[in-house]
Amino acid sequence: MEGSPDDRPGADHRGRRIQAIVAGVGVLALGLTACSSTGGRPDSSGGGMAAGSADTPRATIAMITHEVPGDTFWDLVRKGAETAAAKDNIELRYSADPEAPNQANLVQSAVDSDVDGIALTLAKPDALAPAVTSAEAAGIPVVAFNSGLESWNTMGVQAYFGQDEAIAGEAAGRRLTDEGARKTLCVIQEQGHVGLEARCAGVAKGFGGRTEILNVNGKDMPSVESTITAKLQQDPTIDRVLTLGAPFALTAVQSVRNAGSSAQVVTFDTNAALVGAIEDGSVQWAVDQQPFLQGYLAVDSLWLYLNNGNVIGGGMPTLTGPAFIDRSNIDAVAAYAQNGTR
Numbered sequence: 001m002e003g004s005p006d007d008r009p010g011a012d013h014r015g016r017r018i019q020a021i022v023a024g025v026g027v028l029a030l031g032l033t034a035c036s037s038t039g040g041r042p043d044s045s046g047g048g049m050a051a052g053s054a055d056t057p058r059a060t061i062a063m064i065t066h067e068v069p070g071d072t073f074w075d076l077v078r079k080g081a082e083t084a085a086a087k088d089n090i091e092l093r094y095s096a097d098p099e100a101p102n103q104a105n106l107v108q109s110a111v112d113s114d115v116d117g118i119a120l121t122l123a124k125p126d127a128l129a130p131a132v133t134s135a136e137a138a139g140i141p142v143v144a145f146n147s148g149l150e151s152w153n154t155m156g157v158q159a160y161f162g163q164d165e166a167i168a169g170e171a172a173g174r175r176l177t178d179e180g181a182r183k184t185l186c187v188i189q190e191q192g193h194v195g196l197e198a199r200c201a202g203v204a205k206g207f208g209g210r211t212e213i214l215n216v217n218g219k220d221m222p223s224v225e226s227t228i229t230a231k232l233q234q235d236p237t238i239d240r241v242l243t244l245g246a247p248f249a250l251t252a253v254q255s256v257r258n259a260g261s262s263a264q265v266v267t268f269d270t271n272a273a274l275v276g277a278i279e280d281g282s283v284q285w286a287v288d289q290q291p292f293l294q295g296y297l298a299v300d301s302l303w304l305y306l307n308n309g310n311v312i313g314g315g316m317p318t319l320t321g322p323a324f325i326d327r328s329n330i331d332a333v334a335a336y337a338q339n340g341t342r
Helices: 011-034 073-088 100-112 123-138 165-178 192-204 221-234 246-259 270-281 293-307 331-339
Strands: 060-067 091-096 117-120 142-145 160-162 184-187 211-216 240-243 262-268 286-288 324-325
Touching: 060 100, 060 165, 073 091, 073 142, 073 221, 073 293, 091 100, 100 117, 100 123, 100 165, 100 331, 117 123, 117 262, 117 293, 123 142, 123 331, 142 293, 160 293, 165 192, 165 240, 165 286, 192 211, 211 221, 221 246, 240 246, 246 270, 270 331
Parallel strands: 060 091, 060 117, 117 142, 142 160, 184 211, 184 240, 240 262, 262 286
Antiparallel strands: 286 324
16 A cells, blocks of 8 residues: 555554553463463452453453344343453453344444454345444454355455364265255244355265255244244254254254154254254254354453464364264253353
């Protein structure tokens, strides 16, 4: 870009951040000999997930997602983000809106309020791109998580934390093939969401049988239940219902009962209620992308950048999944699920 450094967009903002980073590095270096394994000076009264707290300069990070109210997946993301924020001496400002233009407005509001960093989801990256550009012009570091794997790098975002949805979908499809499934109904709760569509596309690629996509309105759970029920009544050849979120799996279980279907329910993602469903066999398995970890890494990575200039991933995504949870290993994660971290 032409012009002196002081003439560039966001130059003053960048300068303040560089000063903060230099100061933070000094504080970080002084405290390294007393650091816990998670970074920062240990808190003498802490325990468990809140075992340490950093003495680096206070910073403000905005986390902005496409959360649909009532979707418990985001409780896990937020718990992870809050855990990192408490450890890192971060003021976390969480906001969400499932409508992409509104989410973009939230990002712009965070830019206007001069936060120190932004962590966001990119379910609909085209709608978020102008706001991300605005943040970068203001010198605000941005990381992405959960969705937007195909877009984050070209948008200039620093790092990405999540699973490769296409790979996760293929893994689910191969498992369905191994189980002898013949026809799978892949239920998308938010049409146009790039991550959800990639999952179903991956399933179709990895599955040896037939895959049919069913779009439902994830904001209206009774409608989800009735739509799945109607589809199962219409097509008795469906022997697997694959949902893309734990609350929708539990709803699909009821739809299977309503329809008198013999289809088995499998899903992406987990929550505490899903543990019992896997234990009793009403849901066969779940693909875990570790949402707590996504929220935690998004905040912690920004803390590392602000205080030590670190960027995680080397231009590649940091993958948090996929992994399968079923009756063979549900006991290993049940306690964590009850604590709201898995």
